[in-house]
Amino acid sequence: MASSVSSSSSTFLLLVVVAAAYFAGSFCRAAPAGAQVTSLPGFAGGKLPSKHYAGYVTVDESHGRRLFYYLVESERDPAKDPLVLWLNGGPGCSSFDGFVYEHGPFNFESGGSAGSLPKLHLNPYSWSKVSSVIYLDSPAGVGLSYSKNVSDYETGDLKTAADSHTFLLKWFQLYPEFLKNPFYIAGESYAGVYVPTLSHEVVKGIHEGVKPAINFKGYMVGNGVCDTAFDGNALVPFAHGMALISEDIYKEANTACQGNYWNGSSADCEEALSKVDTAVEELNIYDILEPCYHGTNVNKSRVPQSFKDLGATSKPLPVRTRMTGRAWPLRAPVRDGRVPSWQELAVSAPSGVPCMSDVVATAWLNNDNVRSAIHAEPVSSIGPWLLCTDQLDFRHDAGSMIVYHKNLTSQGYPALIYSGDHDMCVPHTGTEAWTSSLGYGVIDSWRPWFVNEQVSGYTQGYEKGLTFATIKGAGHTVPEYKPQEALAFYSRWLAGSKL
Template identity: 60%
Template sequence: MAMGKWSFFSGISICVLLNFASVAAAPKGSLITGLPGFNGVFPSNHYSGYVTFDDKNLFYYFIVSERNPSKDPVVLWLNGGPGCSSFDGFVYEHGPFNFEEGKPKGSLPILHLNPYSWSKVSNIIYLDSPCGVGMSYSKNQSKYINDDLQTAADTHNFLLKWFQLYPEFVNNQFYISGESYAGIYVPTLSAEVVKGIQGGQVPVINFKGYLIGNGVSGSQFEGLSALVPFAHGMGLLSDDIFEALSGLNIYDILEPCYHDPASDQHAKGNASSNLPISFQQLGATDRPLKVRKRMFGRAWPLWAFEKDGKFPSWSELALQGSVPCVNDEVATTWLNDESVRKAIHAEPKSIAGPWQICSDRIEYNGYSAGSMLPYHKNLTAQGYRALIYSGDHDLCVPFTGTQAWTRSLGYKIVDEWRSWMSDKHVAGYLQGYDNNLTFLTVKGAGHTVPEYKPRESLDFLSRWLDGKPI
């Protein structure tokens, strides 16, 4: 028996040492050894902490690839808002865990491994940016005043310092990704990274391209010019009636804003909807747990209230009764538990403040960088790869506008409009352009594509990162 125990624990020690050796230069104390709510073994190493500069403390959570850390790309993930935490993506979309609501209500959620985590094929960094978002903070309140160009400069500064902390990844291919208002974050940051490479900044980041999901572009192709044709084409309004939009969840037109999370909406259909059940079931998800970021309240995103480049705070919108359709109870419960914050090396609430899915403490001057079309044109013309994907049931940033602006770049079509497959089924459609630009739709997905279609999202990501046809 003693010999058996020795052999068993020696085996564990060898496995642990081999796994830990993959990030030999990681900052001391950054390794995450366990998480409240999860009873199991991490499939790969997790690290987290702060990168500090200019009185700003930017928080990151880094997951080493479960496939081949030394060869797989490094992917940075940014949620939008502006002002929303990238833990939105971590908890509800493509992070390493699926979160099961705790019982009784309000207790810590239970974590299960996510079979469709993007860490299956990439080393992924979840970054809370700009300063004042999520776990990122400053003791100088003036650092919470921000705009697009300052955010890009700060995130580039973060990357340079991060690769100094994790030098074994500096030669890996690097991609920038995000969704929604990250349609502004990603191109502006990409341009900043390219400028740094061309200017000889070290370390030299091995930047290869970017991907954006349901992202705004700051161009004439979005807003009502995209929303109205989309809504009309989906049969949501007649030629002369626009008022029907008031009761819709714009993040997923198949989901109501008011919904009982305990009910299986897609299994039995929505009795109040005029849509056939087969159409409603387009939004069904492969995610094994029913706890998703359900949509409640009035459905308009923060950018809809932009005035003269300024955005109201989320708390101001709440006072007006115009709260976006987001229920973040699971993430809020978990990330505001002090034992969780300690486990992920985040400062306590007394220092960094409570975690919010979208911060109400930042002042953001939005769309200050102008239209993103020149950015996309410049980046792709230089050979950087771009994947622009859209959930085709998103009314917040409809695919019609994204399809229009990608076409407007004027590139030659090299892969004519066609379906793409996942799990032997049509998962959506794509069109490939010259200069490594691809526009792709995901059938039945809402605004946050991996939340609705996790299997399909991992499929297109892995093929695209590996340079294989989608």
């Protein structure tokens, strides 16, 4: 009898220990079989810093329309930390832009020779330090996403938002363990349209009782397009404030165009604006402080010979020589109707799209072993990965985003609108103007915010949870230029703290 009691007690204690360990330290998973990424070609650092999952979600069975995602779980506490959907812009640009060049878990180092695989090193400023991040290629035809019906590549803002919402609903069915996590939507550049339109679809679904119920808590937009007039009128004041044009040129343009630069119709206005264009045309529009490479040759003196040359606290490896984003010609903001593709802009520009080179991401994502490791269709099946595709016939059909921002924030969804202050593609002057135009009272007056006791930018807080912030010295893709500062404002905002 004593032996039997002892055996039962031992079994009971073992079950208690196992149960305690399970509930205290584990994350109950329901991920689809075969979705976990167990290793990545180019990464020799051993175990991945957190669990990664990748694959496709079919958003339209009849057309075979499939969107590719890559999930990086939080390195801190994936069971409780926020879950963030990341979208790059274009329209037509892959969110692997953010993964490879901005805030993904790795810094990428060129393999050094043609055809060699890039080397991956851990990124100390990855956004997965404080959150789980889903990188989504959207719409179909972008990055690794595709459709078996080419008619799907005729799309626009509204269809993209609807498809992305369908993706989220199906994704949460595959990963129900994340339904309780605070969920945010974030993106940059043309995602200034993607983010609020998708957020609108999510909120509408919540009101309509669509299941699964998404625990949506807010959204972020970085250097994002918003409104034709505000964006179109931003460049001339920006150029003047940055001493890129003279006081005389500024006064001439302001007088001739009467402050309406994006749609100036008089001959005097056009002549004045041509002087502005001439003054700034040789600059890198994504960061006026960075050099602009006009050919295919990279200035090798600026590229480190090895990762260790950079030191542990350096910014990410400078493996590309231009910053991606919405590359419309100067004074041509996004308007209703068809939006030119990246390649069309390159053809129409006198010397091509400025400062463009994305060799490292292209080499990695078109490697057969990489495609296999991340569960993506091979190049032979869906074609090569391109940073920005020319497959889409894309229409801007959602109008101004101001009405979306007003609607979302008035319902209590916080928004962080941030701008790298040296971006000439979507200048901070326009973003600051439209955020102010919403008419909310200021509750946190214009002031600097800090990282390591250094001014990292400026911020102003409004009612309804609206925050505007600049990042000092950053260009169009803020985490690429200022990774430490980007992680700081990102983590603080997600935590509900003031910047």
